[in-house]
Amino acid sequence: MDASGGGGTNAVDAGSGFSGAVGLVLARPARLLGIEPFFMEFIAGIEERLAERGLSVLLHVVADQEAEVAAYRRWAERELVEAVVVVNRTVADRRLPVLRELGLPAVLVGAGDDLGEPGGTGGPGSRAMPAVRTDDAGPVREALAHLLDLGHRRIARISGPADLLHTRARTEALVEGCREAGIEPVVVEGDYSGEAGAGLTRELLRGPQPPTAILYDNDVMAVAGLGAARELGVAVPDRLSLIAWDDSTLCRLASPPLTTMSVDVHRYGVLVAESVLELVDGEPVAERWSPTARCVPRGSTARCPVRSTA
Structure with a gap:
């Protein structure tokens, strides 16, 4: 993971017109990244697949969605990334219209049938963006x-x-x-x-x-x-x-x-990277779904001890 956006073994020669990076902004408390393994496994899956093509992940951690939008504007202005991966999608997500305005290619992560994305059936700026959907x-x-x-x-x-x-x-x-x-x-x-x-x-x-x-x-x-x-x-x-x-x-x-x-989080990241690669290659992006989460019973669940009522 190239957190600085420059150098590293995956970098492409300067002046090639190719940044060699895919952007990922996480709008969440930075302290959670040290104890919550999900995103580290997710990013590892993305980078493993991207590295095969000489691409790296440019990771930026911010406090909120407003700061995330500001990061996209900087990246687009400086041509720092080939595309971005958009996670933690929200109701009335203001990031999607901004990405279209900037012309910054994006792969949406998560959510199934929602807000006309992907499918362009409704909501503001309903033109479809490629997505790796999730059955929650x-x-x-x-x-x-x-x-x-x-x-x-x-x-x-x-x-x-x-x-x-x-x-x-x-x-x-x-x-x-x-x-x-x-x-x-x-x-x-x-x-x-x-x-x-x-x-x-x-x-x-x-x-x-x-x-x-x-x-x-x-x-x-x-x-x-x-x-x-x-x-x-x-x-x-x-x-x-x-x-x-x-x-x-x-x-x-x-x-x-x-x-x-x-859920196989590493595989989830690999699938997202596959969509990113199709996007930056200018190919049609296949519809993908993340691996399905399955219930794994262990010692923390057992029969209800008493007859409970709602």
């Missing part, structure tokens, strides 16, 4: 089925930021699935940090009707939630079942090991 709803239904089979009826979810499209898709899938089962879940919004995972777990467990199962939107929040439950004397899985989204060493080494929604 199906894995949630699988995780919910696992909990329902274990007898859980009081189910909570600690989500990521609510304006992210994948957060919205996961929440809608959980609410719809619970409605079909005749129950109503509790959904609270986190930010992927350990602090959010621990604090929100405490709030849920101290409530008048604490959940018997909690689903988390990432591994860091889930591991922190496990610690918070232990501090409150709530045994996992005897009294509380936990499921994390994203498998990782953190989940496997926890005590008990966490049940997870596991």
